Amino acid sequence: MVKLLRRASLSDLPVNKPLEWSIYDANNNLILRKGIVISMPGVAEKIVNRGYFLGEPNPADTKNNEQPNEDERDDIALREPVFVLATELITSISRIHKIVLSPPSTLSRIEDLVLQRARQLIQLLKRNSDAVLAALYLNQSNRETRPVKHVLGAAIAYLIAMQSCDDEAQLLPLICAALTRDISLYHFDHTSSHIDIISDHEYSRIKEHTVTAVRMLRKHGIQDEAWLRYVYEHHEKPDGSGYPHGKKNHELHEFSMILSLADTYAGMVVANQRRSGILPGNSLKEIFVSKGSLCLEKHIAVLIKKIGIFPPGSLVQLNNGEVGVVKSYCQNKKNPEVYVVSDIKGFPKAEPVLRDIKQPEFAIQSSISLGKCKVAMFSIKKIWQDL
Known part of the structure; x- marks a missing residue:
């Protein structure tokens, strides 16, 4: 039986430092092993709120006092259901967006924050992509929908891109781009509630929002050119009908076109202030009809293969x-x-x-x-x- 010492407090749970004690629940179940590093925001608060205890580690739990490897450190993200963690990720991205919308600060470290959330999303998708997709689709009500679209688009982009690329180092800039792609549209979300009365000035701003988003990200220290390129190009279309420059298929990076498809799908199924969301199956049908012009057929085929005509959460x-x-x-x-x-x-x-x-x-x-x-x-x- 593990010896429980006392309830954990925030002072016992330093961020980005190894734990000095193992953490247990009231039934002596190991929650976090001594030496694990807490890096995710909010984890320490959850441990305290749930009344977990500091304990003298069981030798079987300490694995002969080995230091935790990276997978074990990341395992802290798997202590709760994927559905819950994916829902919380929406809130995290919303907070990051608010920082990006504020004046740049040397304290914000936007690149690190977005990379952390991109890695978390990939980890959750690897664990259970169905639960992630369901959480993102079902958690639209009573919250700002822009972050939902960003995270859902990022999840869809990953599922499509991983079919042809299993290198996480190459996929990370794509996921980061997806999580920040429409950052400059928040102003538009809070203007007119009717799409049919958009002024010419507002329409011009919408058409330029990818350029504006890249400019905002650069001001916050983002220098990853792949990340910025995908944001810049994600509204271009294979037939040249997109914006900001009407580039065609051969001029675009494939990940930009994947992000365009992911953005299109997320934009259709997630409701906004002007309209209700389109049913997932109907959205896929509309996208399929546009194959070859607005999205590449091979990418649409992968999307349908991955999520089906009745995606999780439908x-x-x-x-x-x-x-x-x-x-x-x-x-x-x-x-x-x-x-x-x-x-x-x-x-x-x-x-x-x-x-x-x-x-x-x-x-x-x-x-x-x-x-x-x-x-x-x-x-x-x-x-x-x-x-």
Whole structure:
């Protein structure tokens, strides 16, 4: 039995320094091993708020007093469900965006902050990409949607790009670009609420926002040319109809075109102040119709292969009238894993129930919008609580 010493306090949990004691819960379950480095913001506060204890480490836990390797240090990000961590990532990116929108400061270290979050997102996607996609799609209400679009676009860009590139060093600038691509559009989010009455001046600013975003990032010390190029080019299109310079396929970096596709998808499925989000399946159909002109067909094919026509988090109406949520794609677009969260009368279920959609009564009849299932959101989040 581990000897618990006392409850941990913030002074016991220095950031970016090895822990002097192991951390345990009240049942003597090891939470963090002595020597692990806490680097993620908010972790120390969670340890204190949950009432965890300092403890004398069990020899079996200390692995003969070996120092933790990088994977073990990163493992702190895996102590909670991916769905929860992906949701928290939205808030983290929102905070970083607010710093970028402020005057540059030598204290902000924007590049380090974004790189840290990019690595965290990649780690979460490797662990369970379905839970990440579901969290980003389902957590649109009651929050600013711009950060949701950035993180969802970054996740989609990674899933497409990793099909042809498994070098994380090359993928990181793409993810960083995705997390900061539309940083200069926040002003537009808080102007007119109707897209059809945008002034000529505002429209010009929108068309120039990639140039403005690059300028803002440079002012905050970003010098990675790949990162900046992807931001600059992410609204260019293969047929030359994009902006700011109407470049065509052969003039564009492939990652820029991948980011353009990811941005298009995220921009369609995530609601904003002017419109409701388009259903994921309908968005994919619209994107597929545009293949060759707005997005490369090979990239669209990879996207559909990765997330299916009913992406994780999609709400669906079953033939018997129940409402379900797609948990995972299962590499089979015809038979995604669906959990029912609302009965035929519209009442939310206390616990999600897995349905075999191959059975006629449980077959998917149609997709439905998030707004039609707000009352079941508590039940929906339980689907990914252990992942």
